[in-house]
Amino acid sequence: MLLKDKFAVITGGAGLNGLGFATARMMAAQGARVAILDLERADPAAAARQLGETHLGIVADVTDRASCDRAAQTVLQRFGRIDILVNNAGITQPRKTLDISAADYDAVLDVSLRGTLYMSQAVLPAMREQRSGSICCVSSVSAQRGGGILGGPHYSAAKAGVLGLARAMAREYGVDGIRVNCVTPGLIATDINKGLIPDDRKKGILEQIPLNRIGEPDDVAGCLVFLASDLAKYCTGITLDVNGGMLIH
C-alpha cells in the first residue's frame, strides 16, 4: 500500500465521475484516509460515504479563505494530521478572448488559482509543523500548449498560474520537507466536458493523441497517487504530463 497511514485532503472531489473522486478512491485503496472537500450542491458527505465510514466529506468553497481554513481545521480535529493535499477543484468556460467578461475571469481564476493558494495556505502550517507533506496541484495541458480542447484563454491563464504558484511554493517549502508538484492532464472524460465535444470533432482530436484514446479519471489518479507517495520523495516542483502524448515537449 503506497499511502498506508497517510491522511489526504482532496478539493472538488465529490463528483463521482471526476478526477477528484477517482483520486480519492485510489488513495483510499492505497491505505489513505481521505477528506473530500466540495461545494454543498456537490454533496461531499455522500461521496465520502461511498469510500467507507473512515473517510470524511466536508462542504468547502475554495474561493473563500475562511471556508478553506475551517475545512482544514475540521480535518485536523478528525484526522490529527494532513499529509497530502490535492488541489483539484476547477471550472472551465468555452470563451474567445474578446468574450471573456470580468465575471468570467473571476469565476475561472478564483476556483483554480485562488483556490489552490487558499487551500495550500490552510494546510501548510500543519505540514510545516510535521516537517512533511505533499501538495499536488491539478493544472492542465491547456496551460502548456495555449488552450486545451474546450477551455478559453482565461482557463489557460488560470492553469498556467497554478504551475507558477506550485513551483514557487516548492522552492519555498522544500526546506520544511514539503513537496509541491503538478499534473497537467490532457482530455479526460469527466462531467466537465461531457456532451460538449461533437462526434465529428472527436476523430480529429484522437488523431492528435498518440495513445489514441481519451483519458480516464484513473489515468490522472494514478499519477496523483505517485506524486503523493514516497515513491516520488525526491520530486518537487515538477510537472507530470498525463495527456496520452497530446503534447510532447
Ligand code: NAD
Ligand atoms: P468536475 O467538474 O467533475 O470536477 C470539478 C469539481 O470541482 C466539482 O466536483 C465541483 O463541484 C468542484 N468545485 C467547483 N467549484 C468549487 C469551489 N469553489 N470549491 C470547491 N469545489 C469546487 O471536472 P474534472 O474534469 O474532474 O476536473 C477536475 C480538475 O481537473 C479541474 O481542476 C479541471 O480544470 C482539471 N482538468 C480536467 C481536465 C479534463 O479533461 N477533464 C483536463 C485538464 C485539467
